Amino acid sequence: MMTKQLTERQKAKWINPLIDRDDFQCFYCTGKFGKNSYVFDHLNDNPHDNRFDNLVLAHQSCNVRKGFYGEYQVIAREKLRKNEAENFLAEWEREQKHSTHKxxxxxxxxxxxxxxxxxxxxxxxxxxxxxxxxxxxxxxxxxxxxxxxxxxxxxxxxxxxxxxxxxxxxxxxxxxxxxxxxxxxxxxxxxxxxxx
Ligand SMILES: [Zn+2]
Known part of the structure; x- marks a missing residue:
């Protein structure tokens, strides 16, 4: 199967539900972002696994730091499990459709x-x-x-x-x-x- 990096289109589509799910803050340090200072972090560190549940927003520096910081790796794994159990995106999309229709x-x-x-x-x-x-x-x-x-x-x-x-x-x-x-x-x- 061909895998690829997260596209700009996917990023644009998922930024709003990501913010609704996690707030507009770094998942790892919970700090605020400056303008355009966030990246899409893959919770399981597989850059080709672009499922919504595998993504969080993070500082570039925290994304890098996670590579050698065990505590961040632990909370990333927990978050992925939680996201997979929650199925946030389906519910979010249903709500959007409902409000547009109304x-x-x-x-x-x-x-x-x-x-x-x-x-x-x-x-x-x-x-x-x-x-x-x-x-x-x-x-x-x-x-x-x-x-x-x-x-x-x-x-x-x-x-x-x-x-x-x-x-x-x-x-x-x-x-x-x-x-x-x-x-x-x-x-x-x-x-x-x-x-x-
Ligand atoms: Zn951070």
Whole structure:
């Protein structure tokens, strides 16, 4: 089997779980690191055994010192046994995936609320309701953004002007069946499509 040194890519991938597991400190002397002053130490001294469990962060000097310092070799062997029993990386990766997924679905929910609220607001202001005349023929884009943003924030506690603006622009795009935009004296308005 071909074996190789730890790659930069593996280092970049494992630095965060290593810090979460052991803190950002030298495994051997527990001292702090200066900028870029750490190395990936192989607990069993086999530089080709690049399993996550076989790695700790250490000062370069402590990594070298371990070669002739029995006490460091003992704690290295104990740490390797502990890591192998713990299986930290699998659990860590599961948690990462879970939190990323949660963020994405929260974002999707917020988008849905913005779209729903924007539509309701434009329908209520610009379209005729149950035989009544429409409330008005046009609405300032700026006003629509502020109102929809307010309504979304009341419902979700979140929602930015930028996000609301993006959705209002989508709802009033040139192929929208219900709404359109016009610009008068540099001011943007939202209007009914039928009025065109
Ligand atoms: Zn050290």
């Amino acid at each position: 963020e994405t679905s929260d974002e999707a929910d917020l988008n849905k609320t913005i779209i729903k609220t924007s539509k309701q607001f434009l329908i209520q202001e610009l379209l005729s309701q149950m035989g009544h005349e429409p409330r008005r023929d046009e609405i300032l884009m700026k006003e629509a953004i502020e109102c929809v943003c307010y309504l979304v924030q009341q419902e979700t506690g979140r929602g930015s002007h930028t996000a609301v603006q993006r959705h209002l622009e989508t709802l009033t795009c040139v192929i929208s069946k219900e709404f359109a935009r016009k610009e008068v004296n540099g001011k943007k308005y939202i209007i009914r499509r039928e009025g065109l």
